[in-house]
Amino acid sequence: MATKQQELHPSVVKFLSNSPKKMLINGEFVSAKSGKTFDTVNPATGDVIVKVCEADKEDIDLAVKAARKAFEGEWKKVTPYQREMLLNKLADLIEKNAEELAQLETLDNGKPISESKAVDVPASVQHFRYYAGWATKIHGETLPVSVGNFHAYTLREPVGVVGQIIPWNFPLLMATWKIAVAVACGNCVVLKPAEQTPLTALRLGELVMEAGFPPGVINICPGFGETAGAALSSHMDVDKVAFTGEYITGRKIVQASVGNLKRVSLELGGKSPNIVFTDGDMEGALRGCMGSVFFNQGQVCCAGTRLFIEKKIYEDFVSKLTDKVKKIRVGMGLDPNTQMGPLVSDDQLKRVTGYLEAGKKEGAKPTCGGDRVKEGDLSKGYFVQPTVFADVNNNMKIAREEIFGPVVSAIPFKDVEDVVFQGNDTTYGLAAGIWTNDLKKAHKVAKAIKAGTVWVNCYNCFDPCVPFGGFKQSGYGREGGLHALELYTQPKSVWVSLD
Numbered sequence: 001m002a003t004k005q006q007e008l009h010p011s012v013v014k015f016l017s018n019s020p021k022k023m024l025i026n027g028e029f030v031s032a033k034s035g036k037t038f039d040t041v042n043p044a045t046g047d048v049i050v051k052v053c054e055a056d057k058e059d060i061d062l063a064v065k066a067a068r069k070a071f072e073g074e075w076k077k078v079t080p081y082q083r084e085m086l087l088n089k090l091a092d093l094i095e096k097n098a099e100e101l102a103q104l105e106t107l108d109n110g111k112p113i114s115e116s117k118a119v120d121v122p123a124s125v126q127h128f129r130y131y132a133g134w135a136t137k138i139h140g141e142t143l144p145v146s147v148g149n150f151h152a153y154t155l156r157e158p159v160g161v162v163g164q165i166i167p168w169n170f171p172l173l174m175a176t177w178k179i180a181v182a183v184a185c186g187n188c189v190v191l192k193p194a195e196q197t198p199l200t201a202l203r204l205g206e207l208v209m210e211a212g213f214p215p216g217v218i219n220i221c222p223g224f225g226e227t228a229g230a231a232l233s234s235h236m237d238v239d240k241v242a243f244t245g246e247y248i249t250g251r252k253i254v255q256a257s258v259g260n261l262k263r264v265s266l267e268l269g270g271k272s273p274n275i276v277f278t279d280g281d282m283e284g285a286l287r288g289c290m291g292s293v294f295f296n297q298g299q300v301c302c303a304g305t306r307l308f309i310e311k312k313i314y315e316d317f318v319s320k321l322t323d324k325v326k327k328i329r330v331g332m333g334l335d336p337n338t339q340m341g342p343l344v345s346d347d348q349l350k351r352v353t354g355y356l357e358a359g360k361k362e363g364a365k366p367t368c369g370g371d372r373v374k375e376g377d378l379s380k381g382y383f384v385q386p387t388v389f390a391d392v393n394n395n396m397k398i399a400r401e402e403i404f405g406p407v408v409s410a411i412p413f414k415d416v417e418d419v420v421f422q423g424n425d426t427t428y429g430l431a432a433g434i435w436t437n438d439l440k441k442a443h444k445v446a447k448a449i450k451a452g453t454v455w456v457n458c459y460n461c462f463d464p465c466v467p468f469g470g471f472k473q474s475g476y477g478r479e480g481g482l483h484a485l486e487l488y489t490q491p492k493s494v495w496v497s498l499d
Ligand code: ADP
Pocket: 165, 166, 167, 168, 192, 193, 194, 195, 223, 224, 225, 226, 228, 229, 230, 233, 244, 245, 246, 247, 249, 250, 252, 253
């Protein structure tokens, strides 16, 4: 397993030597009731990293029962201040084990170690601390009713047992985005990590127990979507399900939720427009475009994959972008010099190369890349060349469907009206970028674009206090900030007669 790039941390070696990895239910690490396991694979080499116990319906049911028991019992006795302390303790433990978690993330997902270290792990720490702070600040209000002599007030109560289903692109960070707010609000959770990347969530589970959370408050059950995921989203004793993933899966989650009308929040895909006007800072826009598409191998729901460039500068911008993209250092994630690692899985490689072929067939021209990496050591892993497609129009398949890989489609536009029309001509509405130094234009376009987040002269900026989520088929509900508290609490109105 050790690569020539970087020696594995002793605690990573220890964690992996303990196989198969068990799931966390009711405060204990247990095997699947069926005894089944599955392999988690290193996408840089195609080798199995370790076996993982596979949760199915029965295990999910046990986890939901444990969460319910905790919610109705032990967890109710824990004060908001104690919840804050527990979440802060967990953040401290993540920070203490940062190196190990970063390596595990890179091994399992493939992303460059520099990104795991600089983004995934510290952002998780920050997110837990942010929501730790909210635990003591969630409260109802008194209401000035006019219909009689009453004392009316609201209590803000947790929703109950929450099922959380996450994808593989930011395994630790997505687990954090889901768990932190839910627990801060007083809920109990059953988290199902993606089958491709269960390791950091399981390590997080160990840290959850070390931090001192009561049994059953946080349960972590890796398994497949059609089995464990479906069992969780259709479970009659789950009060809410939170999902991040593909829109097609999102639709299945909604259908599965109807049995008990559980609350649902969805953060789905995107086909985000990134708009470059002639009057912007070109160097900044180029850097921003690079980050918006090639960060995390392009496996980012808000990636700026439709790059709209004003006609006057189209050729020049595409040529400069191509020069930069050609210089991206593709390599093993554990190599500290790597800027882009492999895609997460063989399936994902097939999907992305399928889109590369579709783009070429429809007449788009790759100015660089356009294929998987076929030579040398990297040919064994799921590596794809960073690709710029020129001569794309907004009706092509590569401009309409989410590729989820390091592929950008450069589309020319005439003026504000044209780019607002084209930018909004998509079923998605997750994010957008605008590059201009014209203040009026920036605000005008930001207002006109139908997306949950708009970045002006920047891209992919995140902070726990800023809500994130979609318009249209990019989903509903917001993660982050005050808005996420709404998803995990419900108001109770209390009327007290004073007569
Ligand atoms: P991707 O195709 O990129 O893996 P998915 O939306 O399929 O994206 O996966 C995101 C998460 O949804 C994963 O944890 C996966 O196991 C889960 N999932 C997939 N199918 C279902 C389903 N039918 N019901 C519930 N969860 C599912």
